[in-house]
Amino acid sequence: MLERLPTEILCEIVHDFSRRDFIECVQVNRYWRQRLPPYSSHLWKHVDIKTHDHLIFLAQTSCFGQYIDSCKITMLSKDALLYHALEQLQGYHLQSLVLDYFRIEDNERLIDLLKNVRCESLKFTGVTGACLDFVGIITASSGGVGGDGHMRHFACHYDLMYPMLMFDDDDDDMCLYPPPAPPLPNTNGLGLVSLALTTQNLQVDWMGLLQRCSTTLQHLHIDVTDPIICRDIMNACPQLQSMFIGEFAVPEIVTWPPPPPSSSDKPGLRHLGYYGQCHDIDIMEFVLEHQHTLETLYFDTCIPIQIPPWSDINAFQSTSLKTLVSSHTHETLPDTLVHLIRQSSNLETVVLHQVNSASDKIWDTLMNLDTLQNLSLHVHIWEYDPNRAWEWHTLIHRLGTMTTLRQLELVALDGAKSIECAQLFRMLDGIQLVKLRLLSIHVLSDRTLEALLPHAPLMEQVDIVDCPIVTTCGIKALIDGLPKVRNVTFLLSKEQRIPDDVDELTSYAKGKGVKLVVDSLD
Structure with missing residues (x-):
């Protein structure tokens, strides 16, 4: 029939x-x-494999495999789920394959299986056990020595974006100091467009690897143990648009890799990040060389401005820079940031990590920046500071005057009390925020969130991440109380379990026209 x-x-x-x-x-x-x-x-379009039940499920779908675009394999135990799943994916052509929280015991078997899973993007996160043969994996997934495969994007980060090994109960298997990688084949043609490899203590012939991607590589994020010169990297890979060097997580407010350039974009380096004690003493000269194409600058401000490499900062002037990220802001001489902000006439996004009693110079400059639309603050004010109350009052007042803001990200708010969070929300009346992201705020409660509702009539998206005392009641209040909200994300900490009523709440949100995502950071 x-x-x-x-x-x-x-x-x-x-x-x-x-x-x-x-x-x-x-x-x-x-x-x-x-x-x-x-x-x-x-x-x-997307398949998640987390248990043997999911694996059996995948094995039954031979006639549906052609429609799978992306697959994520998560293994939280020590079984062979990873290898069995890859066996089921043999011959598939995927846009994306993510291998998450698994234990590597057999590099050769992994490489052999990946040779026959054709994927454009391959990402590893949360790896434990024996150390990965990164060069072997990249070579195999790129089609071997000839480089005729399909992989264009490779990323490996321990514990999400942070370069640290996940500690296991069996210390014997830990590999804190990976052995040097084998010599690279004397051939070109890996074909990588983006490479992100931020594993600690990894010994790699970086320049040899980069030269094999010299004609294709556009986005790079690596952590190095030995000094490396930015200009040498750029000379090896002249098509680079993004270069991030160091062990840091790209902030959520910054998209990486960024979208491909449009036909109207100028060629050249658009995004640069350099973190840690700067081994490249010519880094500021390199920044100045690319100041007219740079759109993102991420830098570690532990380095005093009076000595190289930042002593030439007075020559910086940019109309292209749109995003400025400063780490260790509490150790920054104010003039460093002030000059970068003032000399960037089209700056839209500012991210300040580890802010405490930042100087009036920095705040005055931010408040007078007419182009500022997105602000991210990782705030830390010592709980026992005798001026703590005054500093919070000043911070809240200053945020309330930034009327051009459209997106606000607040991280930690260390030293704040719940009443001060509520006071901060009440100061948002004069700001037409459309997106609010709250991360790792331990004093944030359902009741505190309710203080936000009357003061955010234009809010379209709210992200609550790792705020342990917020419950589904607070999320429901956001859905009911924010008339324009269309997207809500609620990510719980690793210690929290997914609430029993999450399915009911998700259905309720859908009925209100709101896309609700509830998940765990684990």
Whole structure:
């Protein structure tokens, strides 16, 4: 009977089918197996594999595999789930493959399996156990020595974006100091467009690796143990648009890798980050060389301005810089930031990490920046500071005067009390915020969030991340109390369990026209 149904009728019948429904249907007969799979293509865009049940599920989907665009494999135990999952994916062509929180015990087996999983983007996060053969994996996934594969993007970060090994119960398997990588084959053609490799103590012939991507590499994020010269990297890979050197996490407010340039964009380096005790004494000269194309500058301000490399900062002047990220802001001489901000006439985003009693110079400059739209603050004010109350009052007042802000990200707020968070929200009346992101604020409660509701009538998106005493009641209050909100993200800390009522709340949000994402950081 199915074969006689018109396409439009069949579409109506299977409209609400789940993956399981389609799997059961295609087992009925050969005709159903041939005709039904295309109607399920939207269900297979992304596949998560976390348990053996999911693996069996994937094994039953041979006729649906062609529709899988991306796959994430998460392994929290010491079994062979990773290898079995990769065996099921043999021959598939994926846009993205993410291997998350797993234990590497056999580099050679992993490399052999990855050779036959064709993916454009390969990412590793949260790796434990034996050390990865990064060069071998990249070479295999890029099609071997000839470089005729499909991989264009490779990333490996221990513990998400932070370059540290996840400690395991069995210390014998820890590899804190990876052995040197084997010599690179004397050939070019890896074809990588982006490379992110921020693993601690990794010994790699970086220049040899980069030279194999010299004609294609556009985005780079590496952590190095030995000094490396930015100008040498740029000479090896002249197509680079993004260069981040050092062990740091790119802030959420900064998109990395950034979107591809449009035809109207000028060629040249657009995004630069250099973190840590600066081994490249010519870094400021390098910044000045690219100041007319740079759109993002991320730098560690532990380095005093009076000595190289920042002593030439007075020559900096840019109309292209849109994002400025400063780490260790509490150790910065104010003139460093003030000059960079004042000399960037189109600056839209400022990220200040570890701010305490920042100088009046910095705040006065920010408050007078007419182009400022996005601000991220990692605030730390000592709890026992005798001036603590005055400093919080001043901070709240200053934020309330920044009427051009559209996005605000607040991290930690160390030393704040819940009443001070509520006072901060009340000062947002004069700011037309459309996005608010709150991270790791331990005093943030449901009641504190309610103080936000009357003061954010234009808010379209709210992200609550790792705020342990916020509950689904507070999230529901945001959905009900913010008339313009369309996206809410609620990410719980690793110690918290997903609430029992999350499905009910998600359905409630959908009925209100709000996309709600609830997940754990684990």
